[in-house]
Every structure is written in C-alpha cells, then in structure tokens.
Amino acid sequence: MMNRVLSTVLERAVESATLAPSPHNTQPWRFAVGEEHVELWLDRGRVLRVADPDAWEARLSCGAALFTLDLALRADGVFADLRICPDPARTDLLATARLAGNHRSTSDERALAEAVPRRHTNRRPFSGRAVPTASRHRLETAALAQGGTLVLLDPSAAYDSVVALIRRAEFLQANDIGHRTESASWTGRPAGCPDGVPASSAAPPPLLDGLVVMRDSHANHDLPARAYEQQPLLAAVVTSNAGPHEQVHAGMVMQRVLLAATADGLATSFLSQPFETAGTRAALTKLFKYRGQVQTLLRIGYGYPVPVTGRRAANDVTTALE
Ligand SMILES: Cc1cc2nc3c(=O)[nH]c(=O)nc-3n(C[C@H](O)[C@H](O)[C@H](O)COP(=O)(O)O)c2cc1C
Known part of the structure; x- marks a missing residue:
C-alpha cells in the first residue's frame, strides 16, 4: 500500500x-x-x-x-x-x-x-550590496499574494528597536543553561546528518561586533572571524491575527517570501531569538501591533553559496x- x-x-x-x-x-x-x-x-x-x-x-x-x-x-x-x-x-x-x-x-x-x-539558510556574511527596489517589491508582493504582509526594515528607529530586542534575547539565551543545552543538542552535527544543523552550516564568528547579532549557537568559533554586513535588510512576516491557525498560515507566507527571494538570487537567514524569550517576544509583538501579529524575522541580502542541510x-x- x-x-x-x-x-x-x-x-x-x-x-x-x-x-x-x-x-x-x-x-x-x-x-x-x-x-x-x-x-x-x-x-x-x-x-x-x-x-x-x-x-x-x-x-x-x-x-x-x-x-x-x-x-x-x-x-x-x-x-x-x-x-x-x-x-x-x-x-x-x-x-x-x-x-x-x-x-x-x-x-x-x-x-x-x-x-x-x-533555498538554504545562509548564516554567513552577506555582501554589502543593497537589495534593489524591484526585488523588495517582489518580496512584498509574494507575502501579499499569500494573504500576509512583509514589513521591510531599513535603518530607522524601528530597526534599532528590533536589533536591540535581538541582542537582548541573544544575551538572555546565552546565559540560560536550558537554551544552551537544547541548542547544543541540535547543532554541530556531522555533515550529511538527516536532521539537526551540521557544523558545516555554522557561521564564522564576527570580526567586529555588528549591529545585528546572529545566533551564537549557530557560530563555529574554530573558523577565522569575518566581517559581517553592518546593516542588513531585515524583514518581518506579519499576519492579521495570532493563534495556531495563523501560525500555519504565516509559515506559508514565510516560505513564499523565502522562495521568492531565492528565485531573485537573494540569500536569507532567520533571527528568531526575540520570539524565544517571553519579554522580548511581548516587546516585539507590541512594536508591530500597528500592522498585525509579527510571526518571524528574516535577514535578506546577497550571499555566497552555502552547504545543504540534510533531511529525513x-x-x-x-x-x-x-
Ligand atoms: C521558524 C524558524 C526559525 C528559525 N530560526 C533560526 C534562527 O534564529 N537562526 C538560524 O540561524 N536559523 C534559524 N532557522 C533556520 C533553520 O535552522 C534551518 O531552516 C534548518 O537548519 C534547515 O536548513 P535550511 O533552511 O538550510 O534548509 C529557523 C527556521 C525556522 C523555520
């Protein structure tokens, strides 16, 4: 059968x-x-x-x-x-x-x-090349076509607030044994593993402390440090409502945006830390309330090819x- x-x-x-x-x-x-x-x-x-x-x-x-x-x-x-x-x-x-x-x-x-x-998550440094207006428009259209909104964030007061929440959450998680243990159990896996994140997909540590901090649990400190772009384009996937149904819907919007970005030659990665500690999640939700329910945060730019992460x-x- x-x-x-x-x-x-x-x-x-x-x-x-x-x-x-x-x-x-x-x-x-x-x-x-x-x-x-x-x-x-x-x-x-x-x-x-x-x-x-x-x-x-x-x-x-x-x-x-x-x-x-x-x-x-x-x-x-x-x-x-x-x-x-x-x-x-x-x-x-x-x-x-x-x-x-x-x-x-x-x-x-x-x-x-x-x-x-x-489409692969690219945690490595992006080039400083700006995402052109036509591409930005295609990403926004992809979200709209799926019944969601993509809020693109350029450097501004709102951008600074989001970046501060990412930093705060990263700090809290780095000092939380529960988070550290859970992250460690799913990362640093051998190449070709069917689930979890292989060490080959980890990013080099930043040369300078950039504005946006990537997840330290996805960094490989054995690699030489490299310079990251200072102010990457950030994007928030937003839907009208909260709740389980909308989370599934938001995942559809998110994937359509990620695939539209890939089709346009753009690299993407996630910045989910602020969703994972209660205080930063509440602050982030408040920040985007005027548009709806913020569901996920993405970093978008031009990158270099990255290895494939396995699947079952x-x-x-x-x-x-x-
Ligand atoms: C909801 C969600 C949140 C994620 N958050 C992060 C994150 O905060 N940092 C990160 O480096 N990757 C994050 N990822 C990317 C996953 O680690 C990645 O999708 C997974 O390792 C599979 O690799 P691939 O996207 O290259 O296929 C997230 C993915 C999803 C769907």
Whole structure:
C-alpha cells in the first residue's frame, strides 16, 4: 500500500515539502498520505521544549511545508483543496490537502517550485550590496499574494528597536543553561546528518561586533572571524491575527517570501531569538501591533553559496492511510 501511495504525485509533493526550513532543522512534521489527500501533523516529539514551548515556530515550519507541498502539486498540474486546522478535536492535525482537479501552473509557481531545492539558510556574511527596489517589491508582493504582509526594515528607529530586542534575547539565551543545552543538542552535527544543523552550516564568528547579532549557537568559533554586513535588510512576516491557525498560515507566507527571494538570487537567514524569550517576544509583538501579529524575522541580502542541510527521507516521515 505504502509503495503504491508513494509512487503517486503525492510522493513528489511530500518529498518537496520536507525541504522546508525548521528551527535547528527539527523537521517537526509528519504526513499521512491517502489515495487522494495528505494530512499534515505536528510532530510534538520534535518541538523545541525550551525555545518553542507553544510550538509557534514548529507551526511556522509546518506551514512552510504545506506551502511547498501545494506548490509541488501545482507545478505538477494538480490543484489541491487546502484546509488549515480542519478539526478542532485534533489540534495537532495542522492541515489537509485534498486533490481537487487539474491545474495549469503559472510561471510564478514554476519559478518558486524550482527555487525549493536551492533555498538554504545562509548564516554567513552577506555582501554589502543593497537589495534593489524591484526585488523588495517582489518580496512584498509574494507575502501579499499569500494573504500576509512583509514589513521591510531599513535603518530607522524601528530597526534599532528590533536589533536591540535581538541582542537582548541573544544575551538572555546565552546565559540560560536550558537554551544552551537544547541548542547544543541540535547543532554541530556531522555533515550529511538527516536532521539537526551540521557544523558545516555554522557561521564564522564576527570580526567586529555588528549591529545585528546572529545566533551564537549557530557560530563555529574554530573558523577565522569575518566581517559581517553592518546593516542588513531585515524583514518581518506579519499576519492579521495570532493563534495556531495563523501560525500555519504565516509559515506559508514565510516560505513564499523565502522562495521568492531565492528565485531573485537573494540569500536569507532567520533571527528568531526575540520570539524565544517571553519579554522580548511581548516587546516585539507590541512594536508591530500597528500592522498585525509579527510571526518571524528574516535577514535578506546577497550571499555566497552555502552547504545543504540534510533531511529525513520522505518515507521516514510518512504513513499510509487505509
Ligand atoms: C521558524 C524558524 C526559525 C528559525 N530560526 C533560526 C534562527 O534564529 N537562526 C538560524 O540561524 N536559523 C534559524 N532557522 C533556520 C533553520 O535552522 C534551518 O531552516 C534548518 O537548519 C534547515 O536548513 P535550511 O533552511 O538550510 O534548509 C529557523 C527556521 C525556522 C523555520
């Protein structure tokens, strides 16, 4: 049964979905595949207990996987009816995708689908080259097309406030044994590992203390220090509301933006520290309240190629539905 199910178009879509980003590459998802539909489940055993006790980041990741699954189906000429959080009695069932007919893929969908295997988190220094207006517009449009908002942050008072919160959260986490232990258990893994972050994906330490501080747990202090761009373009993914449903939705918006950036030749990384300590999360939420609920923060610019981070095989995260 499993082989027959996985030999369908759904197999390719699930495979593509597993390339979605997730914090520390935890891959907090499971797929249950039927003849004509896929269920996407939150894998509670892979939610970061310290950094992500409410599974917010895990639901963002699953939303990114859902967007990627749907995109792969569309690129394959299939339209799916998506339902987010379809069953209030089963809150870890985050979405269903039911095959609903044929679809003529658009050039935008094909470009985004081609970007899926080329999208990688790039924690290394970016060049100082500014992101041009046309690219910025394409990223904002990608978010809007998915029902979200991308707030681009250039140096300003708001930028300084966000940067200060990133610094504050990084400081708090560096001094918290729980955070340090959890991060250490998912990072510094050997190349080719199927989950967690390999040492090869870690960044060199900064030569000078830059304005934006990257996650120290993702730095490799054995590498020679390098200069980082001083004021990278920051971007906040914002949705209208808060809550689990919106977190899955926000993950879809986030992935569309990340893929649009990849298609445009841009490099991206995440700055999630302020979401992971209560005080900084509340302050960040307040800062963006005028636009809605801030869901994630990204760093965007021009980088150099980075190694691929592994994934568990689609078979290992899939069960067949009778
Ligand atoms: C919600 C979310 C938060 C993340 N936060 C961070 C972060 O704060 N710092 C970081 O370096 N990477 C962060 N990442 C990136 C993951 O570590 C990365 O997606 C994972 O290692 C897989 O690698 P890939 O994105 O290159 O495929 C985050 C990813 C997601 C989805």
